[in-house]
Each structure stands twice: as structure tokens, then as C-alpha cells.
Amino acid sequence: MSEHEILLSVQNLSTHFFTQQGIAKAVQEVSFDIPDGHMTALVGESGCGKSVTSLSILRLIPDPPGKIVGGKILFKGQNLLELSEHRMRAIRGNDIAMIFQEPMTSLNPVFTIGNQIVEAISLHQGIKGNAAWDMAIDMLTKVGIADPARRVQEYPHQLSGGMRQRAMIAMALSCSPSLLIADEPTTALDVTIQAQILELLKKLQNENRMSILLITHDLGVVAETAQTVVVMYASRVVEKADVQSLFGSPRHPYTQGLLRSLPRLGQRRKRLDVIGGSVPNPVAFPSGCKFHPRCPIGAKDPHCQACEPPLQEVQPGHAVACWYAEGYRR
Secondary structure: OOHHHEEEEEEEEEEEEEEOOEEEEEEEEEEEEEEOOOEEEEEOOOOOOHHHHHHHHOOOOOOOOEEEEEEEEEEOOEEHHHOOHHHHHHHEOOOEEEEOOOHHHOOOOOOOHHHHHHHHHHHHHOOOHHHHHHHHHHHHHHOOOOOHHHHOOOOHHHOOHHHHHHHHHHHHHOOOOOEEEEEOOOOOOOHHHHHHHHHHHHHHHHHHOOEEEEEEOOHHHHHHHOOEEEEEEOOEEEEEEEHHHHHHOOOOHHHHHHHHOOOOOOOOOOOOOOOOOOOOOOOOOOOOOOOHHHOOOHHHOHHHHHOOOOOEEEEOOEEEOOOOOOOOOO
16 A cells, blocks of 8 residues: 555554553554545454554543653654644644544533534634534534534533434534544444444545544444454554455454354354453563463463564465464464
């Protein structure tokens, strides 16, 4: 892929938190690209570093205790980590927008939905007064909220969960960003509303030729929406590929375990497969491959327990970090 097609390039990003218990290495040497106009999914269990990666992109890591200790984040060719805070504030919300998994923690309860959308439009677009309000109503219309002229005057608690999430999407897209970061945008919603929100994101992506970084633990969502998948485990990327390759031929034992745990039509077994154990503590990661305590191969192999495999391309566009992956060169 030529350089001009890459909107965002995360290169060897490392973010640590310096705590009384020790250094929590939440993100270590994470690298991936987001092409212009594509949806890239960042997947993994809770605690693997997905949300910290997204907050690092926007430089919203609280310091102290957190700090981006290495790497580059290239957005349209410029390294975001080298920009002043003033310049970064201009990019947040305007060029890169973010929606969160629980809108009630992101929307201000004492201001109307309209006031909050208008604030974003006025701050980044310089449009004020009636023109900004008209834009806010238009954005609520685009995200499928009925009677937008009335809803724009309402407060977050007056809206349902699905409508609040739509309002968050309207606010995020009000300045026509090039990149939208969606952090678990459907987690708190029921299944019907989840499907509506995902369809809305795909529709708006196509209309605006916008790139999306979708952060989720739900591989079912990934299969329906994303074009590229980045799998994280315990602070590192363990596999990345296009969605067809990853679902058709997963190479890492962790990815294989995630796919086996998905329910399938016609499945007669009463219980789903599970990955035993849990994500390790980032203050005290195991030596070698971080997945080895939970891996059927790594738990018995001294090499896996002693040496961490680097991320390596095993076929064009498909990279994996596993000593025993098909095509991996030891």
C-alpha cells in the first residue's frame, strides 16, 4: 500500500503507567496502519490495551501516572507526538473524533444535546448562532433521530441509550473528521440497537469516505463491519490481517481460541469453548510469549516460556507473533 493511502500509521507505540505497584506496561511496541476510507478493528479481551492505544492516539493519557514512552503516531504524515498541545486540541474533534462505549459518561448532563453539538461546531468550524443550531439539527437527522428539532433541546437523561449513542455519533461527526475512533460503541446496547448503530456507522463511513478505528471484543461485530483486524493480547499485537484471512485462516492460538468461542448456527454443543485463565497483570507480565500460560503449546514449551516472538509477516498482509504459527520463521 502506497504511503499516500495511509491516513494513520501507529509505529512501535509504547504507553506505560508508573504506579506504586510498579510500571504497568499497558501498550508495548504496537504497530498498525489505517488506510484512507477503511474500517480497522482493534480486538481483544478487556485489559489487553485497546482503549489505552486509542487514548494514546489522541494524546489523552493522564500524565501522571501515564506516559507515552516510545513510538510514532503519524496522521496525514505528521507525528502527533511532536505537536504542541494547542495544535493537538485543534486536531481532536475536528480531524480525529471519538465516541465512547457509555455516552452518559461522555455527555454533560447539565447541557442539552444541541448545546453540546453546537459547542463542537463553534469551536472547530467557527460557525455560530442559528447556523450552528441548524447544523446540529441536520446532524441529528443524519444519524436517524426522529423529531430532531425537539430532541436538540433535550438533556441526555431524556434520551434512551440508543438515542444517546446516536447523539454522540452526531457530535463526533459534526466537524466531518477524517478518522473516527469508536471505543466499544455498542457494548451497553441491546442487540437490535447494536445492529442499528453498526449499520449507521457503515452508512456514514461510506457517505463521508471516513476511516474508522473500531475497538471491540466482539468478533461477530468485526466480521460484519471491518476490512482489517488487529488482535491485541497483553499489551502487544499478536496478529493482524484482512478480515477474510483472519477468519478463514487464523494463525495465533489466541485468535483461534477467540473464534472457537463464538456461537454458531446449528451448533449442538451445550457449552461454548473458552480460553482458560485471564489476561495477565501488566505490572507483572510472564516471561517469553505472554500467552504461554494459557496456550496448549506454550504451556509445555520452554522456548515459548523464555523467548517472546516478534510480529512477523507469514503471508502478504498477514502478520502473527507465534513461534508455532504456520509460515513463521523461527
